[in-house]
Amino acid sequence: MTAILWFRRDLRLDDNPALAAALASGSPVLPVYIHAPHEEAPWAPGAASRWWLHRSLQSLDRSLQERGTRLWITRGDSLAELRRIVAATGAAEVHWNRLYDPRIRERDAAIKQALRADGLRCESHNASLLFEPWEILTAQGQPYRVFSAFWRNAARRLPDIRPTATAQDIQWASIESPGLAIEDLALCPRIDWDAGLQASWTPGEQAALNMATRFLDARLERYGEDRDRPDVPGTSRLSPHLHFGEIGPRRLLELTRARAADPTEDPAEPFVREVGWREFAHHLLYHFPQTPTEPLNPRFADFPWKQDGTDTRLEAWHQGRTGIPMVDAGLRELWHTGWMHNRARMLVASFLTKNLLLPWQKGADWFWDTLVDADLASNTLGWQWTAGCGADAAPYFRVFNPVLQGQRFDPDGAYVKHWCPELARLPLKYLHQPWTAPTAVLTAAVVTLGTDYPHPMVDLATSRKLALAAWETLK
Ligand SMILES: Cc1cc2nc3c(=O)[nH]c(=O)nc-3n(C[C@H](O)[C@H](O)[C@H](O)COP(=O)(O)OP(=O)(O)OC[C@H]3O[C@@H](n4cnc5c(N)ncnc54)[C@H](O)[C@@H]3O)c2cc1C
Incomplete structure (x- = not known):
């Protein structure tokens, strides 16, 4: 047998x-x-x-x-x-x-x-979750729609969660058929665009364990402060490893416990809570299986997206040529490495859905193709959350301002300078908003807007007002 x-x-x-x-x-x-x-x-x-x-x-x-x-x-x-x-x-x-x-x-x-x-x-x-999506329910036996309440309930049960021990001395069945080679699955790109991915990642179980160990030893203490800073390597970058199950969240929890006994207290709490968002994403996808394409909040089904000129606007967004440095930095990081910092994901998603008024599904599709951690549950939650039509939604009227966000979360401009090197010589004052720089400053920094770096696709203040007006039509 x-x-x-x-x-x-x-x-x-x-x-x-x-x-x-x-x-x-x-x-x-x-x-x-x-x-x-x-x-x-x-x-x-x-x-x-x-x-x-x-x-x-x-x-x-x-x-x-x-x-x-x-x-x-x-x-x-x-x-x-x-x-x-x-x-x-x-x-x-x-x-x-x-x-x-x-x-x-x-x-x-x-x-x-x-x-x-x-x-x-x-x-x-x-193997892939701390809790089954049907285990954590409200007192009325309903799924949660708000993360904080979901996690309050789930976190109480964390002490019971343990990984399965590594199996030793496995007796394998002998394999009669030669089967296919991995190369036969034709998973690798035919054209050579993956150099950035190769330089950025080592897939596999051992690499996942190494990443987790390195992160927990060196960064867990500061995760709460650093996690929002795309200019600092402050997060674990474990998302693709978790998606492909090269490491499970239960092992990750156990490794965290070995460094900080109570995962619901600092310094572990902010990190374990983020892993909790992954749980919440699966909870929502399980209970609301229509959400990869449809808004969880049905009011948004009739949202007046701006469909004319979609291709050109979408292409500029894909290419990280919107003229808004924080947005472009995020999109170029994605294209080059297959990953984007969470803060940048929120900014580029907010810009697409609110400043450009393009449907969130278009952004989710691009992420699906380009992210190494593309995950139906987390991607759907992230896009609906940012677009304001999902669970626990940031209210629609909270439109991220990528200039202020850049000044706050990339305060020295290192992230923008890395991914938009054509702006690197601009003084910090103008780095997150090059269109406000006087001509002499642009000239000194060797930047010609429209040639070296695009003019902003939209005026941030005007497009924000248009987004709010579109939202008013739903009321
Ligand atoms: C528009 C948008 C789309 C997203 N698409 C995806 C996606 O396709 N796949 C994906 O794994 N994450 C997605 N996220 C969530 C989040 O951005 C990434 O999980 C995180 O940036 C991964 O980096 P990390 O491993 O260093 O995270 P860390 O900060 O180190 O967090 C540890 C782990 O917790 C989980 N996690 C953290 N934040 C979230 C979150 N907000 N939602 C769900 N899980 C989270 C991830 O598994 C992550 O590896 C998306 C977020 C947004 C705003």
């Missing part, structure tokens, strides 16, 4: 409940990966995610080889592939860790039902 361990976005051996359950069956374990992006459409992994996935699979396969086996890789319909592997190996059990994207949930439920009908033992487990 064999127990199939179906890897998905849980690309690790540590703290892996599906692996633990497969081992507990007493049968040799067969590690399998099935490539089936068509089953996730329209949320199949974007280009940056595919880049990551390729390397993460390589890393997992290397770890398995070090332990005397390897990953059996196939492509096609997941159920058909699982049945094929069952037939080839005589497997009696299938284990996997749960995902919460609506399409995947539906698929997995159907697969579980079909395999059980085939007579197999088939179980799913929780």
